[in-house]
Amino acid sequence: MKNFIVILLSVCSFTTIISQEICNDALDNDGDGLIDLNDDDCTCEDLLPQSLIPNPSFEEMSCCPQDGSRLDCADSWIQASLATTDYMHTCGITSPWWLGYTTPMPFPDGEGAIGFRDGRRDQPNFKEYTGSRLIRPLEADVEYRLDLFVGFHSDPSSKTFTFSIFGGRENNSIPFGQGNENFGCPTNGSDFVELGSLEISGKDEWINVIFEFTPTEDFPVLVIGPGCAGNPNYMQEPYFYFDRITIAEKSEFEVPFTDIIGDICDEEIILFLEDEATSIYQWYLDGIALVGQVASSLELTPNDAQGNYSVLVTTTSGCFLSESFDLKGGDVTTTALVEICEGEFIVINGQSASVSGIYEEIISISNICDSITYIDLVVYPKIQVERFDTICDGDDFIFEDLNASIKGDYVVLGETDRGCEMTTTIHLHVSDNVDFLELGADIEIALGDFVNLEPLSISPNAHLFSWTDAEGNTISSQLTTGDFQPFNDQYYYFNTFTEGDCGLKDSVFVRVSEEIEVYIPNVFTPASNDANSEFTIGYNNAVQNITAYRIYDRWGNLVYQDTGSINNFKAWDGYSSSGVLYEMGVYTYIIELELINANKLLFAGDVFLMK
Secondary structure (H helix, E strand, C coil): CEEEEEEEEECCCCCCCCCCCCCCCCCCCCCCCCCHHHCHHHCCCECCCCCCCCCCCCCCECCCCCCCCCHHHECCCEECECCCCEEEECCCCCCCCCCCCCCCCCCCCCCEEEEEEEEECCEEEEECCEEEEEEEEECCCCCEEEEEEEEECCCHHHCEEEEEEEEECCHHHCCECCCCCCCCCHHHCCCEEEEEEEEEECCCEEEEEEEEEECCCCEEEEEEEECCCCCCCHHHCCEEEEEEEEEEEHHHCCECCCEEEEEHHHCEEEEECCCCCCCEEEEEECCEECCCCCCCEEEECCCCCCEEEEEEEECCCCEEEECCEEECCEEEEEEEEEEEECCCCEEECCEEECCCEEEEEEEECCCCEEEEEEEEEEEECCEEEEEEEEEECCCCEEECCEEECCCEEEEEEEECCCCCEEEEEEEEEEECCCCCEECCCCEEEECCCCECCCCCEECCCCEEEEEECCCCCEEECCCCCCCECCCCCEEEEEEEEECCCEEEEEEEEEEEECCCCEECCCEECCCCCCCCCCECCEECCCEEEEEEEEEECCCCCEEEECCCCCCCCCCECCECCCCCECCCEEEEEEEEEEECCCCEEEEEEEEEECC
C-alpha cells in the first residue's frame, strides 16, 4: 500500500448563516481562525462518482431485516467473515436492540446501513467484516479514494476503534474464516492485503471518512471493518456503523479543468472549466475565496500569489470542487555549447570563465520563474607538435606555407581545425633515393573508433621498428601498430633503421572527430512492458560514463536523478521513489556524458511521459 491519506469530515452543509462562516468573502466570520473552505462550516457535499462497490448505501434489498445478521438482505453485499454484520433498514430494525445500543438517526444516505462488532465478551478476536466483489478490480499503481460514513452510538465503550480496509486477491476470497468465527483479521489468511487503517472516534454521530491510497497489485474484492489489533474495550462489546461506501479512482472525485492554456513562465496561464449558464463559480486560493473571481475561467500571471487554486461549482444538483492547480516557481532550462581557445574567456554571471566545465547562468524572468542556461564551456589548448618527414633528393616538401628541399628543422605557425593556435616543428630528412619511408596522408577517425597504422612504403632492408606517440610513449615495436583507440588529435611517429644503421623517421597525423552518436527519446510510456517503458539513452563507443542524469517537472522540481556510473545506470521509469506514477505531461532532462577523451557533453531538453 502506498500514498495513504486520510481525511475526517463532520457532517455539515455548505451554508451562509450569519452565525457561521460565510464561505466566499475571504473573512473569518465566526472567529474560529478558519476561513472559507478551511472551515468545517463550509464543507461541500460533493457530487460523488459511481462507486466500484455496487449498492453503496444498502438501499437495494431483497428482504426487510427483522433481526440481526441479515446482510444477505442487502443486494450485492457478502458477509465477509463468519462473524456476521447486521443489516439495518427503516422498514425493520434500525438499532442492535440485543445489545441495548441506539443508532444515531437519521442514516446519512437513504434508509439502510450496517452495524458491526469489534470484539465480544470473552472473545477479543470476534470481529465482523463486510465485503463486496467490485464492479471492476482495483488496479495496481492507480490512486483511489474511499469515501464513507462511520457511525457511533453514545456508549463510551464504543467511542474509538481502528478502521481498516483490505484487498482480496480472488473473487472467492470472501467469505473467509473457514468456519471459525474467531478467525479475526482477514490478513490472518493469505488472500488479503491491508490497504490502510486509522483510529476514528465519535459519539452519537456519523462522521465522513475519506481514504486515499494506491494499491500495489490488482484486487477484485474489497473488505472493510475493524483493524487487526484487539479493541481494548472488547469486554463491553464495542459496536459501530457504516453507510454510503463509495470507492472510485481519485481523479473521478475532482472535476478536471477542461483546458489549461499558456505557461506561467511565459507571462500568463488560464484555467478553464466548462461554462454552464445554470452553474455558479467561485475561485479559491488555498481554500480562501478570491472575491470577485466568479467566472468559469481564471487567468494567472507570475505576479499572482503562489499556492493552490481551485474552483467551487454549485449546480442545481449540488456542489463539487475542481481539481487544483499549484502555482509555484519554475525554471526554463536551456543548454549551450561554447568553444574557445586557450588564452580566451567568456563572461558568465558577471565573472570570467576560461576553464572547461559546466557553468550555470541564471537570469530572472519574473518573480517566480528563472531562465537557467547550462553552458558547456570547452577550452581547446594551443597545440605544439613535432613531425618527421622524409623526401627524396631533389623533391620539395610542402606543408602549409612551407616549401623546403633541404634537410633541417622548420617551424610553421598555423591553426587547428578549432581555430586555435598550432605550432608545428618539422624535422625534414632528405633520402639518397636508396632508403625510403612514407606513411601517407593524414587520417581522420571518429572518437571511439580504432585505427591500425602502417607505412605505405618502406625500404626492404629496414629493421628495428617502433611506433611512438607525441609524448614518446611506445605504441608498438612492430611494422604496424595493431588496432588502438586514439582519444585526441595528434601525430604518431614511425622509427626504423636501414643497413649501416641509417635512421629513418616519419609521422602521420590522426585527427579524431567528436562525432558523438547519442539518442535521447522525446516520449516514453511507463508500464508498457516494452523497450519504450523507460526514459533511457543510447550512445556509441565514444561515451565512457554518464556523469549527470536529472529529470525535472514543469516547475523545476527534481523528480528523479541517477548518480551511478555507466555500469549500473538506472533510467527513469516514470515513477516516484515511493512507487507512484507521475502525471502525464512534459518533463525536462539534464544529461551529461563523459567521453573517453575526458571531455564532457551536456544535453537538455523535454520528454513527454505518456500513459
